[in-house]
Amino acid sequence: MVQKYQSPVRVYKYPFEMVMAAYEKRFPTCPLIPVFLGSEILSEYKTEDGSIHMVERCCKLNVDAPRLLKKIAGVEYVYFIQKNSLNWKERTLLIEAHNETFANRILVNERCSYSVHPENEEWTCFEQSASLDIRSFFGFESTVEKIAMKQYTMNIKKGKEVIEHYLNELISQGITYIPRWTPTNASTVKEAVTVDSGPVHILVQDSDVEPVETLAHSTTKEPISSHCCGTESSTPDADKLDADYIERYLGQLTPMQESCLIQLRQWLQETHKGKSESGEWKPEKIPKDEHILRFLRARDFSIDKAREMLCQSLTWRKQHQVDYILETWRPPPVLEDYYAGGWHYHDKDGRPLYILRLGQMDTKGLVKALGEEALLRHVLSINEEGQKRCEENTKVFGRPITSWTCLVDLEGLNMRHLWRPGVKALLRIIEVVEANYPETLGRLLILRAPRVFPVLWTLVSPFINENTRQKFLIYSGNNYQGPGGLTDYLDKEIIPDFLGGECLCNVSEGGLVPKSLYRTEEELENSDHIKLWTETIYQSAFVFKGAPHEILIEILEGASVITWDFDVLKGDLIFSIFHSKRAPETTRKDPSGPPGAQPGGNNVQLIDKSWALGVDYSMVQSALVCREGESIQGSHVTRWPGFYILQWKMHMPSSSSASSLPRVDDVLASLQVSSHKCKVMYYTEVLASEEFRGSMTSLESCHSGFSQLSAQTTSSSQSQSSSLISR
Numbered sequence: 001m002v003q004k005y006q007s008p009v010r011v012y013k014y015p016f017e018m019v020m021a022a023y024e025k026r027f028p029t030c031p032l033i034p035v036f037l038g039s040e041i042l043s044e045y046k047t048e049d050g051s052i053h054m055v056e057r058c059c060k061l062n063v064d065a066p067r068l069l070k071k072i073a074g075v076e077y078v079y080f081i082q083k084n085s086l087n088w089k090e091r092t093l094l095i096e097a098h099n100e101t102f103a104n105r106i107l108v109n110e111r112c113s114y115s116v117h118p119e120n121e122e123w124t125c126f127e128q129s130a131s132l133d134i135r136s137f138f139g140f141e142s143t144v145e146k147i148a149m150k151q152y153t154m155n156i157k158k159g160k161e162v163i164e165h166y167l168n169e170l171i172s173q174g175i176t177y178i179p180r181w182t183p184t185n186a187s188t189v190k191e192a193v194t195v196d197s198g199p200v201h202i203l204v205q206d207s208d209v210e211p212v213e214t215l216a217h218s219t220t221k222e223p224i225s226s227h228c229c230g231t232e233s234s235t236p237d238a239d240k241l242d243a244d245y246i247e248r249y250l251g252q253l254t255p256m257q258e259s260c261l262i263q264l265r266q267w268l269q270e271t272h273k274g275k276s277e278s279g280e281w282k283p284e285k286i287p288k289d290e291h292i293l294r295f296l297r298a299r300d301f302s303i304d305k306a307r308e309m310l311c312q313s314l315t316w317r318k319q320h321q322v323d324y325i326l327e328t329w330r331p332p333p334v335l336e337d338y339y340a341g342g343w344h345y346h347d348k349d350g351r352p353l354y355i356l357r358l359g360q361m362d363t364k365g366l367v368k369a370l371g372e373e374a375l376l377r378h379v380l381s382i383n384e385e386g387q388k389r390c391e392e393n394t395k396v397f398g399r400p401i402t403s404w405t406c407l408v409d410l411e412g413l414n415m416r417h418l419w420r421p422g423v424k425a426l427l428r429i430i431e432v433v434e435a436n437y438p439e440t441l442g443r444l445l446i447l448r449a450p451r452v453f454p455v456l457w458t459l460v461s462p463f464i465n466e467n468t469r470q471k472f473l474i475y476s477g478n479n480y481q482g483p484g485g486l487t488d489y490l491d492k493e494i495i496p497d498f499l500g501g502e503c504l505c506n507v508s509e510g511g512l513v514p515k516s517l518y519r520t521e522e523e524l525e526n527s528d529h530i531k532l533w534t535e536t537i538y539q540s541a542f543v544f545k546g547a548p549h550e551i552l553i554e555i556l557e558g559a560s561v562i563t564w565d566f567d568v569l570k571g572d573l574i575f576s577i578f579h580s581k582r583a584p585e586t587t588r589k590d591p592s593g594p595p596g597a598q599p600g601g602n603n604v605q606l607i608d609k610s611w612a613l614g615v616d617y618s619m620v621q622s623a624l625v626c627r628e629g630e631s632i633q634g635s636h637v638t639r640w641p642g643f644y645i646l647q648w649k650m651h652m653p654s655s656s657s658a659s660s661l662p663r664v665d666d667v668l669a670s671l672q673v674s675s676h677k678c679k680v681m682y683y684t685e686v687l688a689s690e691e692f693r694g695s696m697t698s699l700e701s702c703h704s705g706f707s708q709l710s711a712q713t714t715s716s717s718q719s720q721s722s723s724l725i726s727r
Contacts, residue, residue: 298438340510359412365513403442571678
């Protein structure tokens with residue numbers, strides 16, 4: 001298996017020519033890199049005008065590996081071939097390196113580049129990526145992989161330090177400016193060749209060059225740290241992340257953690273397509289970097305596991321419109337009056353502080369008056385608000401704030417809080433929050449825990465992630481008032497009055513919900529509240545072999561627009577659209593049919609088997625093969641009134657065409673497609689042409705592989721299709 005590593009973009013706030021001068025000082029040997037024992041030039045080429053300089057070197061490394069492993073391998077040193085392509089005109093340096101030692105057993109490829117910053121031509125960007133393919137190594141493959149990862153991590157950190165060191169050395173020598181290459185003034189860079197050390201660039205100033213004191217970048221005499229580690233980073237490219245940006249807004253990450261974040265972000269960037277709010281079809285924004293990072297942390301930076309968890313969560317968010325909850329959710333008056341929770345300043349670490357007076361809250365009354373769905377939606381709005389406050393505090397405090405603190409006051413907790421439906425609702429809320437808001441809780445302070453608390457804790461703790469449980473601090477009685485208590489985490493001036501502080505807290509005191517507000521089970525079932533799990537704008541259906549799923553759309557006038565948006569959650573499907581002048585009869589498979597029959601569920605079939613294609617009905621949209629994990633959006637402008645049938649049927653590729661299928665990514669190749677049942681989640685809408693305000697180009701179909709976002713999604717069923725295809 002090929003392991004890939006990607007570093008963030010590192011910005012040197014120096015011109016390209018200065019950085020190149022520092023880079024050249026690394027050769028032929030570099031005392032600052034102990035494992036780098038030396039290099040020898042194998043070939044060298046320069047163009048007549050000096051604009052292109054290509055060098056191929058053989059580099060000798062002393063890899064930090066166990067002595068026993070070196071003895072078994074029969075080598076003491078490792079040799080790499082490095083090819084440098086320097087373009088003074090374009091101001092770029094491309095470095096490509098691969099191992100020569102054990103190339104038949106291990107293949108290491110590294111690619112680095114220096115280039116001018118896209119937003120400031122006086123700055124230089126550095127990018128680095130590598131891949132490791134261990135085919136066989138005397139049974140020590142796992143050990144070699146760990147050594148390679150350790151060496152790569154050290155090289156990333158050391159490489160940045162080396163450039164900084166030599167830049168400082170140049171400045172100490174009075175070299176603060178190097179003119180750019182020009183065809184008529186190529187003499188500004190002269191070359192001296194020494195017998196022992198190979199070519200070294202001596203950087204001098206011609207007499208006609210303006211003195212450095214009068215140049216705009218004479219400020220490079222400042223310490224190097226002020227140039228390479230600025231407090232504010234520029235906006236990174238769409239599919240790249242800047243190292244300074246990561247440190248400023250996401251926090252300290254190891255090189256391997258940075259690599260995981262960048263790789264997962266790039267995968268999302270390549271595969272995430274969708275619909276804009278205006279109705280026009282275009283690529284959606286991918287999740288924010290801090291959002292992606294939370295899922296990586298929740299899965300210990302396993303890219304595959306984090307991707308699976310994140311994709312399931314994004315499907316859930318899409319299906320239930322969670323992205324719009326802060327704009328659409330308005331708590332009912334019962335919640336405003338009796339839900340004892342609210343935001344209250346921030347803790348000593350800058351985390352937003354949420355206070356929940358659970359002991360004063362009538363959970364049974366709230367469930368009876370509102371139902372589980374309203375409570376769940378309210379908790380989700382709290383979590384969404386928490387993420388928003390974290391972003392705001394990150395800007396206010398000038399450091400990454402990625403989680404919040406929750407203070408739970410249990411004063412008043414008693415047996416009524418153990419009402420079975422209430423506990424069930426609590427467990428469900430915990431399950432949803434754990435799956436979709438990982439690593440958002442920085443600390444949970446549980447105060448004034450009564451004797452009944454261990455019973456409640458026994459019920460709910462198995463549903464809480466181990467990493468989350470470690471953030472819980474539990475105080476019984478008034479223990480929170482002494483040393484090691486509340487004042488260790490909150491400033492005295494914000495401690496609420498009901499906890500002995502002087503700050504007036506606006507959080508509701510809760511209280512018993514009047515029984516007159518209770519609603520019957522039938523009223524709750526038929527309530528207008530949006531139900532996260534039972535009602536959605538999307539519908540789902542199973543598709544079986546020989547039993548397609550079909551939906552009927554009646555068009556009363558021509559030139560209407562049928563739009564669709566569906567995700568293939570399981571299996572491969574063929575999507576087609578048919579037109580008929582006669583209304584078909586709906587048939588549904590009987591789930592209680594004879595033994596061996598396919599279960600029907602919500603599978604609907606409209607086209608009668610006696611109908612003849614071209615006689616009773618006709619195809620108006622070419623059949624489209626849709627792979628598992630793909631999201632399909634599109635539209636059809638109708639030509640005639642009548643009945644339009646959208647059909648999804650199981651795709652059964654013939655053996656003769658299997659060999660001609662195009663090559664796909666590793667993720668798609670690992671799909672395990674069900675052989676007997678497929679599943680689709682879909683949404684359709686009909687727009688009258690005169691009412692549609694968008695351009696006709698916005699109605700073109702688009703095809704992406706991001707929304708393999710179902711509760712059943714596994715890492716082995718993730719597609720990396722990334723194209724946007726107009727049909």
